[in-house]
Structure formats: C-alpha cells, structure tokens
Amino acid sequence: MKSNFEKMTDELYERAIEFVDMATAVRLKGNDKSVGIEVSEEYKREFFSIIDKINFNLIEDEENFYGYFLLQMGREINFEISSPSGVNFKGSKYIIYFNPLLFLKLDIKQMETTIKHEILHIISMHLIRAKECKENGKYSTLAVNLAMDVVVNQYLNYLPPYSATLEWVNVNYSLQLEAYQTFEYYLGKIQTELDLQDENEDGEEHDTNMDEDEYAKYDQEKTHDIWDESDEIDEKTMTEFTQKFVNSSQKGTLPEYMKSFIAQFKNKNGELPWNLYLKKLMGTIESNKKKTVTRRNRRQPNRLDLRGELRSHKAEIAVAIDISGSISDEEFRQAIKEVLSIVKNHNHEITIIECDREIKRIYKVKNVRDVQDRVATGGGTEFSPVFEYLNTKKFNLLIYFTDGKGERNLKSKPKGYKVLWVISGKGDKLSLKNPYGAVKKLSKVEEKNKANMLDLKDVMYDGYSMNNQQPII
DSSP: OOOHHHHHHHHHHHHHHHHHHHHHHHHHHHTOTTOOOOOOHHHHHHHHHHHHHHHHHHHHSSOTHHHHHHHTSEEEEOTTOSSSEEEEEETTEEEEEEOHHHHTTSOHHHHHHHHHHHHHHHHTTHHHHHHHHHHHSSSOHHHHHHHHHHHHHTTOSSOOTTOOOHHHHHHHTTOOOOTTOOHHHHHHHHHHHHHHHSSOTTSOOOOOOSOSOTTSOOOGGGTTGGGGGSOOOOHHHHHHHHHHHHHHHOOSOOOHHHHHHHHHHHTTTTOOOHHHHHHHHHTTOOOOEEEEEEEEOSSOTTOTTSEEEEEOSOEEEEEEEEOSSSSOHHHHHHHHHHHHHHHTTSOEEEEEEEESSSEEEEEEESSGGGOOOOOOOOOOOOSHHHHHHHTTSOOSEEEEEEOSOSOSSOSSOOOSSEEEEEEOTTOOOOOOSOOSSEEEEOOOOOOOOGGGOOOGGGSOOSSBOSTTTOOBO
C-alpha cells in the first residue's frame, strides 16, 4: 500500500505530464518549438512542499549539513534539464532545479541523494572546474561529467539506478578505475578511453537514456549543461559566496568524508591547490626565443644584419628544494612527480636546485627516475642564493618547495620569471615580506619507513588525503 508521500508524488507526476502535453500541442499547432512548459502556481506550491519534506528529513538526519545548505538555495522547476536535479549560481546564490518527470519517479531516499549529489558538486567547486576543463579544449563534456559524478557518487548511498558510479563507468567503458582517486585521475583515464573508442565498433553510442520521452530522458552528456547558465562572476566572488553557504550549514557533527571535502574547499580560503594553480600558470608562461637568419628583425626589418626571432618552444622551469631538513623525502618525491605530470604535455626543461644557506647541487631531470637522493644537510635556510643564480640565466618559472622559514627580505628580486612558492605540510607560512609570486600549501603526506617505501607509481600525487586513502576532487 502506497504512503501519502508516494500518492502525492504520483499525482504530481501525472499533472507534470499534462503540462508537457499541453505545451507540445501548442508547439505542434503553431509550429513553434520555442514554446515553453508553464506550470501553475498551485502546482509549484505542491511540488515544493515535497522539497520541504525532503529538506526537513535532511536537517533531522545525522548528516544535516545538506539540509542547512539546501535551506539557503533558491528552487526552480525546469523540464529542460536531463537529470532529476541541477544547480547553477544566479543572483548571488545557488539555485537548485528539478525536472518533475525525472525527480518524481525516484523514491524519497533517492530524492535526498540527488540533492546531496548537487551540493557535493558545489563544495568541490566543480562548476568552476568544469568550465576550465571545457575551455582547455582537451576534454569532452562527457568525460568531464563522468569524472565529476564518479568523484561525488562514491560517497553517496541510494543513488538512482542510472547514476554514473565508479562501477558503472568501469563496466560501460572497459576501465579499471580505482576508488577514491582525484578528479584529474578519473578525467584523464575516461578521456583516453573515449578517444580510443569514440563510438562502439558497431557505430552505436553508449546508451545512458532512461526512456525515450523528450523531457523524461536522462542524458549523461547534458546533465550539467545548466551550470553554463550561471551568472558571469569571477572565481574569487563565487568562492566567497560558497564559503558563506558552507559556514552557515555546519550545525552539527560532520561525517569524515564531509570534513575532508570542506577542508579541501577551505584550504587557503578556497584558492586552487598548488598543483591546479601550476596547471593554470603553465598556460601563461612564454617560451624562450631563439635567433634566426630566416626571419627579419621585427623592430628594424630593414637591418639585414640583425637576426629575427622564433619561439624555441621550450621554456625553462626551475624547481628549488629546501634541503635544510624541513621537507620530507616523501613530500618532495610526491611533489616533483606532480610537477612532471603537469608539464609532460609541454616542451619544458626542468632543472632541480638543492639549497639550504647556499646552493648545494643543480641538475636536470626528464622523468621521475632522474630525481636523485637529496644531499645531506643540517643547516638553516636562505632563499636568496636561488634567485641570485636564476637572475644570471634565462628561466621562465621557479617553483620553490620549502617549509617557509628563511629570510624576511630577498637580497635579489626575481628578474623575468614567475615564482610559485609551495609550503611544506609541516610549514605554516612564508617568512618573506614580499614573496614576488603566489604562495600555496602542499598537501600532507604520510611518512613511511624507507624499508617500506612505496614505489613512486604507487604514491598518490594529487588531492587531499582522508586517512591516506580517500583523496577529494
């Protein structure tokens, strides 16, 4: 026997179909596909009374963070979205949208879960990161959607049957994705597989549709399209608004996974982690130029004795490491592996500089196998020797790994290259009054005995660690 809640959702579902049928009839009669679906104010009140019931359940739940977060969100009905719910940012707040034809077919636990799903996307800053990935041009919308859904769905129960879970993606795309990895890990693996198969050998695409009705069709490639309708605001502003939502939602005890999501979000007040910042920085550094006799000098084209310039398509990157003992081998190995992973698609040369009070060693690396054991030292730290050395060379970027303890002022200011400081998990802040670049925090890494040291290919190199097994985003 159906409960009153189930009877109400069934009735609202049937009335939703009537609204769709009326809009379809008008479209056919006037041959006007722009006619939208209009619902009565009474229907909206009754539909959102369902959402109020769910909101109350979430607030009463031990994971009440979701309930208080939902309480701050605007609510809209939208038959155009290809998932039960969706979110975007409009008018200084997050709006959650519901497609009644998809949402009302779920049971109440699944309804709660699809709302949790949207909120996890928000605090993972996926709305911003999805836009960045698409603008990059390397990743398809489908790969981005699948990767982000896999990340958040691993922490949720009572998912709708067609959800993009880790198991679903592994089966449908012939992958062996590992659990609790980072967004970048999933995105890379999924995009590679999509590039390889593009379509099935018989020409049929993967079937992710729930049914064939135009407005009741779940389409994985379009599930987050509504994100693109967010107001055009800068990342910093959106982060500040999200921070307010998160702060107002923490009313009780948080589950461990939620603590990690929020800790990752709050890291450096919501700024991008150092590795993501480095990825953005890589697109801004200019490669060195080389002289050529095949091109005239641009400023003085009539001077045939002056050589022109061509891009050498290779930029010089210095990775400085504080060897005073404040940064562990684990931290540096993990970090340098991430650096190499980020620059692998660019023609850049990496130079490692080991320094305490003075530079001890300089050598070049092409891959992680070239990284040498650090020189033993027990002295203090000065940053200036590295800058003095780089100022005599042609470098484009310096990445300096340190616990932050050193001089207050540099003896030599950087000339012609960008600087990124990465503070050790043991460090607090950079001692320099003027860092001449961005300062980011290195994620904490579990210390291991050398006898039990993992091979580098087994070491996690991105994201926030949850008991060293569940990195977020």
